[in-house]
Amino acid sequence: xxxxxxxxxxxxxxxxxxxxxxxxxxxxxxxxxxxxxxxxxxxxxxxxxxxxxxxxxxxxxxxxxxxxxxxxxxxxxxxxxxxxxxxxxxxxxxxxxxxxxxxxxxxxxxxxxxxxxxxxxxxxxxxxxxxxxxxxxxxxxxxxxxxxxxxxxxxxxxxxxxxxxxxxxxxxxxxxxxxxxxxxxxxxxxxxxxxxxxxxxxxxxxxxxxxxxxxxxxxxxxxxxxxxxxxxxxxxxxxxxxxxxxxxxxxxxxxxxxxxxxxxxxxxxxxxxxxxxxxxxxxxxxxxxxxxxxxxxxxxxxxxxxxxxxxxxxxxxxxxxxxxxxxxxxxxxxxxxxxxxxxxxxxxxxxxxxxxxxxxxxxxxxxxxxx
Amino acid sequence: xxxxxxxxxxxxxxxxxxxxxxxxxxxxxxxxxxxxxxxxxxxxxxxxxxxxxxxxxxxxxxxxxxxxxxxxxxxxxxxxxxxxxxxxxxxxxxxxxxxxxxxxxxxxxxxxxxxxxxxxxxxxxxxxxxxxxxxxxxxxxxxxxxxxxxxxxxxxxxxxxxxxxxxxxxxxxxxxxxxxxxxxxxxxxxxxxxxxxxxxxxxxxxxxxxxxxxxxxxxxxxxxxxxxxxxxxxxxxxxxxxxxxxxxxxxxxxxxxxxxxxxxxxxxxxxxxxxxxxxxxxxxxxxxxxxxxxxxxxxxxxxxxxxxxxxxxxxxxxxxxxxxxxxxxxxxxxxxxxxxxxxxxxxxxxxxxxxxxxxxxxxxxxxxxxxxxxxxxxxxxxxxxxxxxxxxxxxxxxxxxxxxxxxxxxxxxxx
Numbered sequence: 001x002x003x004x005x006x007x008x009x010x011x012x013x014x015x016x017x018x019x020x021x022x023x024x025x026x027x028x029x030x031x032x033x034x035x036x037x038x039x040x041x042x043x044x045x046x047x048x049x050x051x052x053x054x055x056x057x058x059x060x061x062x063x064x065x066x067x068x069x070x071x072x073x074x075x076x077x078x079x080x081x082x083x084x085x086x087x088x089x090x091x092x093x094x095x096x097x098x099x100x101x102x103x104x105x106x107x108x109x110x111x112x113x114x115x116x117x118x119x120x121x122x123x124x125x126x127x128x129x130x131x132x133x134x135x136x137x138x139x140x141x142x143x144x145x146x147x148x149x150x151x152x153x154x155x156x157x158x159x160x161x162x163x164x165x166x167x168x169x170x171x172x173x174x175x176x177x178x179x180x181x182x183x184x185x186x187x188x189x190x191x192x193x194x195x196x197x198x199x200x201x202x203x204x205x206x207x208x209x210x211x212x213x214x215x216x217x218x219x220x221x222x223x224x225x226x227x228x229x230x231x232x233x234x235x236x237x238x239x240x241x242x243x244x245x246x247x248x249x250x251x252x253x254x255x256x257x258x259x260x261x262x263x264x265x266x267x268x269x270x271x272x273x274x275x276x277x278x279x280x281x282x283x284x285x286x287x288x289x290x291x292x293x294x295x296x297x298x299x300x301x302x303x304x305x306x307x308x309x310x311x312x313x314x315x316x317x318x319x320x321x322x323x324x325x326x327x328x329x330x331x332x333x334x335x336x337x338x339x340x341x342x343x344x345x346x347x348x349x350x351x352x353x354x355x356x357x358x359x360x361x362x363x364x365x366x367x368x369x370x371x
Numbered sequence: 372x373x374x375x376x377x378x379x380x381x382x383x384x385x386x387x388x389x390x391x392x393x394x395x396x397x398x399x400x401x402x403x404x405x406x407x408x409x410x411x412x413x414x415x416x417x418x419x420x421x422x423x424x425x426x427x428x429x430x431x432x433x434x435x436x437x438x439x440x441x442x443x444x445x446x447x448x449x450x451x452x453x454x455x456x457x458x459x460x461x462x463x464x465x466x467x468x469x470x471x472x473x474x475x476x477x478x479x480x481x482x483x484x485x486x487x488x489x490x491x492x493x494x495x496x497x498x499x500x501x502x503x504x505x506x507x508x509x510x511x512x513x514x515x516x517x518x519x520x521x522x523x524x525x526x527x528x529x530x531x532x533x534x535x536x537x538x539x540x541x542x543x544x545x546x547x548x549x550x551x552x553x554x555x556x557x558x559x560x561x562x563x564x565x566x567x568x569x570x571x572x573x574x575x576x577x578x579x580x581x582x583x584x585x586x587x588x589x590x591x592x593x594x595x596x597x598x599x600x601x602x603x604x605x606x607x608x609x610x611x612x613x614x615x616x617x618x619x620x621x622x623x624x625x626x627x628x629x630x631x632x633x634x635x636x637x638x639x640x641x642x643x644x645x646x647x648x649x650x651x652x653x654x655x656x657x658x659x660x661x662x663x664x665x666x667x668x669x670x671x672x673x674x675x676x677x678x679x680x681x682x683x684x685x686x687x688x689x690x691x692x693x694x695x696x697x698x699x700x701x702x703x704x705x706x707x708x709x710x711x712x713x714x715x716x717x718x719x720x721x722x723x724x725x726x727x728x729x730x731x732x733x734x735x736x737x738x739x740x741x742x743x744x745x746x747x748x749x750x751x752x753x754x755x756x757x758x759x760x761x762x763x764x765x766x767x768x769x770x771x772x773x774x775x776x777x778x779x780x781x782x783x784x785x786x
Contacts, residue, residue, distance in 0.1 A: 041394075214461050
């Protein structure tokens with residue numbers, strides 16, 4: 001009998017949706033460069049334009065606004081560097097790809113729940129007349145906490161600032177409409193919603209026109225050069241369509257997640273769910289087991305066949321405190337004991353039970369040792 | 372969660388398909404063996420390679436490191452010198468801008484700062500555009516002209532190099548005319564003057580032997596889809612000894628030793644690695660076969676089409692490339708008249724525009740000949756029958772177009 005494996009690290013990457021697998025294979029088998037004028041080139045061009053429509057439909061944007069890039073990280077760079085605005089403000093809980101893109105950016109504080117301090121944002125924009133771009137993510141990758149993006153859009157608009165929203169974790173998990181987000185630029189990633197890795201998009205909704213960071217053959221209307229990643233684009237489109245069709249399934253995922261949190265708190269009196277009091281993604285829980293280091297929990301759970309992470313995947317190789325939890329003012333000993341459990345569309349009750357058994361057993365072992 | 376569904380390997384039938392694909396410099400078909408290597412990494416090994424705490428992540432990371440080693444071996448590099456990117460365009464942008472931005476941010480004490488960049492007028496658009504962006508930032512960019520053969524003049528390069536030269540960027544093999552530059556000689560010249568040597572090897576890698584040590588190459592760009600690998604992946608070779616320092620273009624999670632952030636696309640990296648391993652194993656034999664087909668195509672076209680002009684050096688060129696001009700005809704007309712052949716005018720990236728190729732103009736071709744140029748790219752899956760079919764189709768189309776033209780010309784009133 002093979003050992004049971006339970007994947008609860010969906011915020012790091014999601015398994016490929018079957019629809020995306022079929023689209024990728026078909027695209028890999030077709031040869032053609034979309035910039036070529038012959039019929040194989042024209043067919044490739046058509047497939048890119050059809051995909052653009054499918055991705056646009058996922059968030060209710062115009063197809064012309066979709067710029068295909070190599071992933072969420074590049075999308076965030078193109079938004080923040082490509083627009084070339086002098087002043088850049090980012091929330092303190094942004095993904096490392098936003099913080100890394102513009103290390104000089106001013107940080108906007110968040111409250112204890114991880115929500116951007118809107119009064120502070122307003123004050124910062126009012127206090128300096130230079131043209132500014134504000135980057136706030138839709139939902140946090142570590143905690144799942146959802147930001148009040150409509151309010152942020154209203155504030156940025158009132159000050160003539162641009163608003164960039166990193167929707168990488170939210171897309172496919174929440175019903176989204178670009179008009180309701182109100183951002184000028186939105187970042188998307190395929191592999192977080194069941195598409196392949198290596199492809200993402202920056203959505204340009206009209207006001208801001210980013211200048212290409214990667215220059216050359218003038219692809220993507222001059223916004224991003226390089227021969228198009230056809231299989232990635234086709235897989236992204238198929239995953240976006242499947243994600244849009246399956247968005248209602250996240251109600252089931254939410255119930256599983258809520259059940260997991262209730263059971264965890266019932267079993268471990270001092271367990272903490274980070275951001276429990278505010279709106280969060282339906283699939284994410286940042287769960288602290290005080291007294292047991294996150295790395296210890298992750299390794300012990302892995303031995304039991306359960307895959308979770310300590311914070312974000314991109315930085316999980318490094319052992320360091322989470323900048324997200326620190327910005328929320330979470331006590332260092334709680335932050336160091338927080339793991340991220342993230343669910344997805346194939347997660348079952350059995351998966352949750354598997355996790356809870358292993359996690360509570362881990363807790364019992366450690367309490368005995370402590371006693 | 373139950374096991375993920377594997378993707379079944381589809382059967383590929385490339386035989387007897389029209390149009391005949393003679394556009395292998397634009398993009399190459401994926402080798403079925405590469406596809407086979409990639410598929411498991413879309414499904415059962417889908418983990419994020421940077422999630423090092425669990426087995427799904429570790430499997431993906433191990434596959435990426437194996438691919439990195441295969442790619443390094445193809446060019447005589449150390450695996451730690453390979454940085455995966457989204458393609459050669461990004462690699463070229465990273466090489467030029469990365470070196471320039473690092474040099475500006477970290478000036479070496481004493482002496483004049485190195486702020487000169489030398490490249491060729493015939494480089495790929497992504498190198499020229501990156502150089503132009505740096506020129507706008509105050510770097511001194513020299514665009515060297517080339518010989519009528521398309522080859523760099525080493526004397527001219529030697530004369531252009533100064534103590535302020537930071538970087539020289541010369542394409543290994545040309546995307547339009549296929550000419551192969553004297554890389555080892557360029558490398559030696561650069562090394563002697565303390566300048567870095569970058570080569571865009573998107574067309575050359577996997578087609579001709581490359582050795583970063585022997586050629587003294589400091590940075591080299593590689594593309595997956597030009598060597599029967601997938602689109603959306605490429606790499607930049609970055610020398611470690613002596614270390615070449617770069618500012619990243621894309622920063623964040625710190626992947627790829629801080630030189631390129633972003634989650635690595637495992638299946639694409641695996642595909643690039645497999646493509647490199649296949650090329651390394653089969654290059655010598657394949658080059659002989661493809662060169663034979665190209666020579667046959669060239670000889671038969673020269674025999675059948677009067678006045679045909681071959682562009683670029685006739686000897687020092689990629690085995691699979693033929694670039695020719697048919698005097699008196701326009702290339703778009705010839706392409707329209709030959710729907711059974713997939714071929715191109717100039718490079719794919721610029722073929723949507725109707726301007727004559729800046730590359731052919733740099734070779735000194737008249738506008739008329741540049742407008743009459745066709746690029747035929749042969750590859751791994753090209754057969755002798757396809758070559759013969761293409762000769763017939765091109766010769767027939769030329770005859771027809773020339774006859775039409777004579778009639779049109781004849782119908783004009785005498786002046």
